[in-house]
Amino acid sequence: EVHLLESGGGLVQPGGSLRLSCAASGFPFSNFDMMWVRQPPGKGLEWVSGIRGSGHTFYADSVKGRFTISRDLSSNTLYLQMNSLGAEDTAVYYCVKGYWGDHWGQGTLVTVSS
Amino acid sequence: DVVLTQSPLSLPVTLGQPASISCRSSQSLKHRDGDTYLHWFQLRPGQSPRRLIYQVSNRDSGVPDRFSGSGSGTDFTLKISRVEAEDLGVYYCMQGTHWPPLTFGGGTKVEIK
Numbered sequence: 001e002v003h004l005l006e007s008g009g010g011l012v013q014p015g016g017s018l019r020l021s022c023a024a025s026g027f028p029f030s031n032f033d034m035m036w037v038r039q040p041p042g043k044g045l046e047w048v049s050g051i052r053g054s055g056h057t058f059y060a061d062s063v064k065g066r067f068t069i070s071r072d073l074s075s076n077t078l079y080l081q082m083n084s085l086g087a088e089d090t091a092v093y094y095c096v097k098g099y100w101g102d103h104w105g106q107g108t109l110v111t112v113s114s
Numbered sequence: 115d116v117v118l119t120q121s122p123l124s125l126p127v128t129l130g131q132p133a134s135i136s137c138r139s140s141q142s143l144k145h146r147d148g149d150t151y152l153h154w155f156q157l158r159p160g161q162s163p164r165r166l167i168y169q170v171s172n173r174d175s176g177v178p179d180r181f182s183g184s185g186s187g188t189d190f191t192l193k194i195s196r197v198e199a200e201d202l203g204v205y206y207c208m209q210g211t212h213w214p215p216l217t218f219g220g221g222t223k224v225e226i227k
Contacts, residue, residue, distance in 0.1 A: 035216070037163075045155070045163065045206055047216040058214040094162060099210050100153055102174070104162045 002026040002103040004095045009108030016085050016112070022078040022095030022105055029076040033099045036069065036080050038091035039107075046091075049080065050099060062088075085112045116140055116212045120205075120219035126227035127197045135222045137190040137207035144187060144211070151210035154183055154192045157221075158203040166205075167192065194224075202226065 008020040020036070035050035049069040050058045057069050068081040078095055090112045095105040117140040127133045143150050154167040165174050167183035170190060180195040194201055207219040 044204075044221045045157075045208070045218040047214075047218070050214070050216070060215050099213070099216065100151070100168050101155065101163070101165050101208060102168070104164070106162050 002097060004097060004103060004105035006093065006095045006105045006108040009093065009110045011111045011113065012085055013114050014086055014112055017081070017083045018085065018110060020080040020082065020093055020095075020108060020110070022080075024076045024078060024095075024097070027097065029071070030073045032097055034071065034078045035096045035099060035101075036078075036093055037096050037101070037104075038089075038093045038110075040088075040091040043091075048093070051078070082110070085110075087112050115215055116143070116209050116217050118207050118209055118217055118219035120207060120222050122222060123220070124223045124225065126225055128227050129199060130196050133194040133197050133201075133224060135192045135205055135207075135224075137185075137192070137219050139188040139190070139209060141212065142187045143190075143209050150186065152183075152185070152190050153208050153210065155206045155208060156201075156203055157206065158200075161203075163206070197224070 003025045005023045012018050031053050033052050036048040051069050066084045070079045092107040092109050094107045097103040119138045121136045143152050150170050152170050155163045157163045166177050171183045182193050184191050204221045204223045206221050
């Protein structure tokens with residue numbers, strides 16, 4: 001059974017940094033594309049970043065240059081390093097298996113506020 | 115970027131009655147490989163999103179057969195044949211044909227009339 005468990009969310013001041021983690025299990029992690037999708041409070045879903053099985057990475061324009069997606073194949077963990085955070089980054093962040101979104105984690109809340 | 119426009123924004127329904135959600139794309143979602151990468155997701159209150167339909171019309175495992183997807187090119191529809199209480203929530207379409215970026219529709223909230 002596929003399982004995705006995010007962690008690392010919390011309250012951070014504007015301009016600060018945070019690293020999200022997603023522990024994946026139940027599938028061959030290295031073979032699959034993974035992505036991060038967020039949902040700001042009261043708003044819809046927004047794709048943030050993705051990493052192909054090949055390791056190639058992609059970013060939404062809104063986070064390019066500030067966020068970095070990476071993975072550790074030895075521990076089956078997906079990461080999202082978030083720098084220069086602003087209020088607009090406040091959201092629930094979901095770890096998602098596959099570019100077709102077949103499985104989602106429970107989400108972790110990031111709040112950017114002073 | 116591809117823009118997906120969902121309608122209606124809010125869909126008041128009567129339990130046991132059908133419901134239909136539209137998703138229109140700013141450009142054709144038929145990929146050069148011949149497939150169409152348009153998917154539907156359900157977001158129930160307090161839960162994480164769940165995919166219901168992939169590639170227009172394929173139901174995911176465990177999804178009740180009252181859910182169906184159809185469409186082609188730029189116009190797509192998610193239908194619920196008989197709405198049940200557990201179907202209440204927000205529904206999103208998402209395209210993966212022209213990316214990056216992957217894009218989502220704005221969402222349709224299905225609620226009790």
